[in-house]
Amino acid sequence: MLFPVPRKAESSRVVITGAGIITALGRGWKENAEGFRVGRAAVRPVTLFDVSRQRVKVAAEADMPAPLPRTNLREHRLQRMDRAARLLLVAAHEAWQQAGWTVSEDLPVVLGTTSGGMSLGQDYYLQAIEAPQSRRLQATRMLHYQAQRQGLDLVEAFGFQGPITIIANACASGANALGHAFELVRRGHAQRVLTGGYDALSHLVFAGFDSLQALSPTVCRPFDAHRDGLALGEGAAVLALETLEYVRHRDAEILGEIVGYGASADSHHLTQPHPNGDAAFASMSAACDSAHLNPEQVGYVNAHGTGTPLNDSAEAAAINRWAGTRARMLPVSSTKFSIGHLLGGAGAVEALVCLMALRGQWLPPTSTVETPEPACAFPIVRKPTEAKLEYVLSNSFGFGGANATLILRRWS
Amino acid sequence: MSGIFIRGEGAVSPAGWGVVALRDAIARGDPLPVKELARPGWSRPLMVRTVPPAAPRPEFISHARLRRASSISHYAVAAALEALGAEATELANGALRLGIVMCVMSGCVNYSRRFYDETLKNPATASPLVFPETVFNAPASHLAALLGTTAINYTLVGDTGTMLQGLTLAADWLMNKLVDGCLVIGAEEIDWLTADAVRMFSSQAQVSEGAGALYLRREPGPAPAVELRAVTDSYLFCRNQTRALAAQKARAELGAGSAEHLLCDGLQAVPRLDREEAAAWRDWPGVRLSVKQTLGEGLMAAAAWQCIAAVDALRNGKFASANVSVVGCNQQAIAAQFERMRL
Numbered sequence: 001m002l003f004p005v006p007r008k009a010e011s012s013r014v015v016i017t018g019a020g021i022i023t024a025l026g027r028g029w030k031e032n033a034e035g036f037r038v039g040r041a042a043v044r045p046v047t048l049f050d051v052s053r054q055r056v057k058v059a060a061e062a063d064m065p066a067p068l069p070r071t072n073l074r075e076h077r078l079q080r081m082d083r084a085a086r087l088l089l090v091a092a093h094e095a096w097q098q099a100g101w102t103v104s105e106d107l108p109v110v111l112g113t114t115s116g117g118m119s120l121g122q123d124y125y126l127q128a129i130e131a132p133q134s135r136r137l138q139a140t141r142m143l144h145y146q147a148q149r150q151g152l153d154l155v156e157a158f159g160f161q162g163p164i165t166i167i168a169n170a171c172a173s174g175a176n177a178l179g180h181a182f183e184l185v186r187r188g189h190a191q192r193v194l195t196g197g198y199d200a201l202s203h204l205v206f207a208g209f210d211s212l213q214a215l216s217p218t219v220c221r222p223f224d225a226h227r228d229g230l231a232l233g234e235g236a237a238v239l240a241l242e243t244l245e246y247v248r249h250r251d252a253e254i255l256g257e258i259v260g261y262g263a264s265a266d267s268h269h270l271t272q273p274h275p276n277g278d279a280a281f282a283s284m285s286a287a288c289d290s291a292h293l294n295p296e297q298v299g300y301v302n303a304h305g306t307g308t309p310l311n312d313s314a315e316a317a318a319i320n321r322w323a324g325t326r327a328r329m330l331p332v333s334s335t336k337f338s339i340g341h342l343l344g345g346a347g348a349v350e351a352l353v354c355l356m357a358l359r360g361q362w363l364p365p366t367s368t369v370e371t372p373e374p375a376c377a378f379p380i381v382r383k384p385t386e387a388k389l390e391y392v393l394s395n396s397f398g399f400g401g402a403n404a405t406l407i408l409r410r411w412s
Numbered sequence: 413m414s415g416i417f418i419r420g421e422g423a424v425s426p427a428g429w430g431v432v433a434l435r436d437a438i439a440r441g442d443p444l445p446v447k448e449l450a451r452p453g454w455s456r457p458l459m460v461r462t463v464p465p466a467a468p469r470p471e472f473i474s475h476a477r478l479r480r481a482s483s484i485s486h487y488a489v490a491a492a493l494e495a496l497g498a499e500a501t502e503l504a505n506g507a508l509r510l511g512i513v514m515c516v517m518s519g520c521v522n523y524s525r526r527f528y529d530e531t532l533k534n535p536a537t538a539s540p541l542v543f544p545e546t547v548f549n550a551p552a553s554h555l556a557a558l559l560g561t562t563a564i565n566y567t568l569v570g571d572t573g574t575m576l577q578g579l580t581l582a583a584d585w586l587m588n589k590l591v592d593g594c595l596v597i598g599a600e601e602i603d604w605l606t607a608d609a610v611r612m613f614s615s616q617a618q619v620s621e622g623a624g625a626l627y628l629r630r631e632p633g634p635a636p637a638v639e640l641r642a643v644t645d646s647y648l649f650c651r652n653q654t655r656a657l658a659a660q661k662a663r664a665e666l667g668a669g670s671a672e673h674l675l676c677d678g679l680q681a682v683p684r685l686d687r688e689e690a691a692a693w694r695d696w697p698g699v700r701l702s703v704k705q706t707l708g709e710g711l712m713a714a715a716a717w718q719c720i721a722a723v724d725a726l727r728n729g730k731f732a733s734a735n736v737s738v739v740g741c742n743q744q745a746i747a748a749q750f751e752r753m754r755l
Contacts, residue, residue, distance in 0.1 A: 001643070002576075002580040002644065002746075003579070003580040003642060004415075053534065054536075124605075125529075139612045139613070148569070148570045152648065161650065162648040165581075166570050168519075169567055170549050183588075204531060213540070263564045263565075264563070264564065265563065266562070267556045267562060268557075270557075278562075398549070400552065400553030402553075
């Protein structure tokens, strides 16, 4: 029964026992952690579709491993998977292996995405227009385009039975998915949840951001005074979450802990945040309340930091206000200059970056910043830096005013 | 008692704008007329059920955020405002934290198709005004802006069973006091692309459009109060669980039912699509209502209309309890139970 569910007297602690990632920096924890630690940029010319008539011609494409990891999925299913589904499968496989989970009937999946299998949707449309009488592969494209199909692929790949929840809150989707999964475990609705975010580059979405002139024609420089836009990217991150009691029962390694989640809505404009960052402030404050923390206890902020003039100034205002006097000493950076903006995957990937930072006790730099935005009352991490971190905070904000904040804690 | 109550309902459907139009159409029981929809490259049009123009034109359409929005946003907002009723004024006073759960399957397909078409012709002239409206959460965002709510707001994507998952999400937010009230909305809009896609799975299914909204609170409100009693597990369609088995499991969770109980099912008189759900509920002892046979395959909107038909029947004193069965097209079977409260 999904509802009503028995209410627990006490909240459970929610720990992370598996983490998988694929981005333009590479496949897996090790390659990505090293890239984020040194601040390597992985933006390059787009090869996936024709950008000859676009204003901007670069993005952070991921290299897809071949072959895909071995799971319960049969060959014909693998062949039908589009790029987004493959990215998700690669990340999920790493998380699943690391967590040491086995086949289970009772395991919810919570995913965040903005466009699911958009490339299949594009193919469907092209054939519908160019060869309207032909139905060849159209039914398959239609079914596999839908985000629930990618969730079902995971279910079959690893042998469990959901339920599947897909949150499509634009660029906050991944963070909302992790946040919702965290709440399911914390409130006792589930002992374990597989959660993550993913999105692949697609022509429609690339053209959309280009039409908005949101893409940087130079270099993506979040929180730089001369920033001129974002870089798009693709990838996925998946986390295995479980209650502390459950992990102790099976004696698995704990990578870190999620301790707080907050979400809010910014009704200022469909694509622009309120200049004062009111909703971002509300989201960060709600996450702190959820974690029973104050800003003084947070050691690092992984900002949404897209590199667009409007986002970064609004987010800076929000961080300044939320952190108060702590802002002067609070290191902040954005990793989007490196792997691009992963849209529905961003929140999950950036939470994993935070987990890597906590595990390695370092701060991921925003290497492309030359002149820090004067509105930032906080120091922007620009060089690889070691740090003593206990709690870190990750922001994700999206079109439509979806705002989400996660707080993670080092496991010791 | 679950402690979660349906305080209001709203609907936009091929029957018209409002729950009354929906109720009257369902009571008549005749399939609503279909319209022709041109499909590029074909001489024969697709047959669909569209929402009739609103008369008078709703005031909210002149809101800055909604003037250029596509029809899915208009339907969602109209249904939400009807469900909220007078409580919209509480929002204006800042006295109510209102959550929004928007559920879609096909989503903002009109503008997505239009924008991609523009991109293929010439990306340099693709409209920056259209692109943001292609995003799944655009309708939820417009609604939040119109109502002025800044509380938590999710858009859920999935097959039609997602509407019932949305009810559990709203109930969870209410139980944990994240919000004071929560709208759960299912909405869709017609485009030839969607109608064409559905036709591939059945030439008999007729796509329709619209929205349905349920307004949930912890307090029962004025009588007759309707409570959300239960939502079953979501039974996925996967290798070791067929659609038929999933439908049976969902049904089994809600008990046998009785002659006084109503079932709002998702049957649409298309045997190939109905088979598993029909089998699972074959021995239902009470009255059945199959709203899709009147209104068409409205995808997520249809799941919302099923819920509204159930709640409306309870509110009007016709039944003590009502089940809603949703056997989705490619994800899950799930069911919900509502009950009229004796206060």
